[in-house]
Amino acid sequence: MKKRRMFFFGVILFVLTGCQPSAFGGESIIEWVDFIKLQGIEYNGIYSGVLADEHDIGEKIGTVNFRVADNVTNANYKIKDGDAAFHEKGTEIFQVKDQPHLIAVKDAHAINGYQVYFSRDDLDYQWHFKDMPIEKVKLIEIYQSVPAEKDTLIAKLTKSEDVNTFLQLLVESEENPNFQPNSEKGDPLFYEMVFYTEDPIAYKFTMQFDGNTYYWYPWDTSILSDEIQLFMNGN
Structure with missing residues (x-):
């Protein structure tokens, strides 16, 4: 893939x-x-x-x-x-x-x-994960992506403890550019993670789940801890 x-x-x-x-x-x-x-x-x-x-x-x-x-x-x-x-x-x-x-x-x-x-003549692209001021993130929303439909909000993290824990899981994800998703259960599920700071543009990154493993792309493919599942279906 x-x-x-x-x-x-x-x-x-x-x-x-x-x-x-x-x-x-x-x-x-x-x-x-x-x-x-x-x-x-x-x-x-x-x-x-x-x-x-x-x-x-x-x-x-x-x-x-x-x-x-x-x-x-x-x-x-x-x-x-x-x-x-x-x-x-x-x-x-x-x-x-x-x-x-x-x-x-x-x-x-x-x-x-x-x-x-x-x-593009006045600004460099500045919305990569490495550009995001993690200490300023106050709210995280997680959406499930459905082809040809509007993304569905499945979780909203507002407590500072939850926000910080979720961010830490992303930071501690393990880079694995050779990872191949498991396709036995079909196509992976796609999620959009939205991170709100004080800026008018919120950061948005994609996460996927192949039935066994959660992974995302801060740059190269990175594997997430199974603990991320705790935040996927609640407010």
């Missing part, structure tokens, strides 16, 4: 390996980075973060004019203002309050209702 990751190295798009241009117009199969371009600025999706509170949404600052995914097959296409990788025409774009380099769009399937984006 290959681990999926997204990287932001200033690449707007790339052509899949082995894909050849067509003899009838140079069409290619393109995999797009999740982006929005607005007012000359390119914003990339924050894949390990969610909006902490919908009250942090500010004024509307634009609208998507064109969805490039499934509509553009020319690898030389130059993105322009109003273009978005995956959002449909008419999608409203909002400023995040007091955060000039962050924007958001409504998403019914996203935790807390919005997808958030950062200006």
Whole structure:
């Protein structure tokens, strides 16, 4: 099982390996980075973060004019203002309050209702686990992911003792990049862990359970203690 990751190295798009241009117009199969371009600025999706509170949404600052995914097959296409990788025409774009380099769009399937984006020209990506100020985490939510549906909240940790214990289990997880999940019981269960600090963007990381082992990806695959099960089905 290959681990999926997204990287932001200033690449707007790339052509899949082995894909050849067509003899009838140079069409290619393109995999797009999740982006929005607005007012000359390119914003990339924050894949390990969610909006902490919908009250942090500010004024509307634009609208998507064109969805490039499934509509553009020319690898030389130059993105322009109003273009978005995956959002449909008419999608409203909002400023995040007091955060000039962050924007958001409504998403019914996203935790807390919005997808958030950062200006890659003004900010480095800063939502990895190593970037998270653990001492500032006050609330942890755990969601079970269901394909094509909104994630279901299964646990909320509010007591400082529970929050600290859960964080310690993550910190003490054992890195094992060669781990292979057990597939005898089918596909693993997917969970999203959301960590709230005082910032408008909460950190979000994926955890999986293959029927025997809980594991996650702070960077390389890491195995979690069975004690994590104690937090999976209660408030």
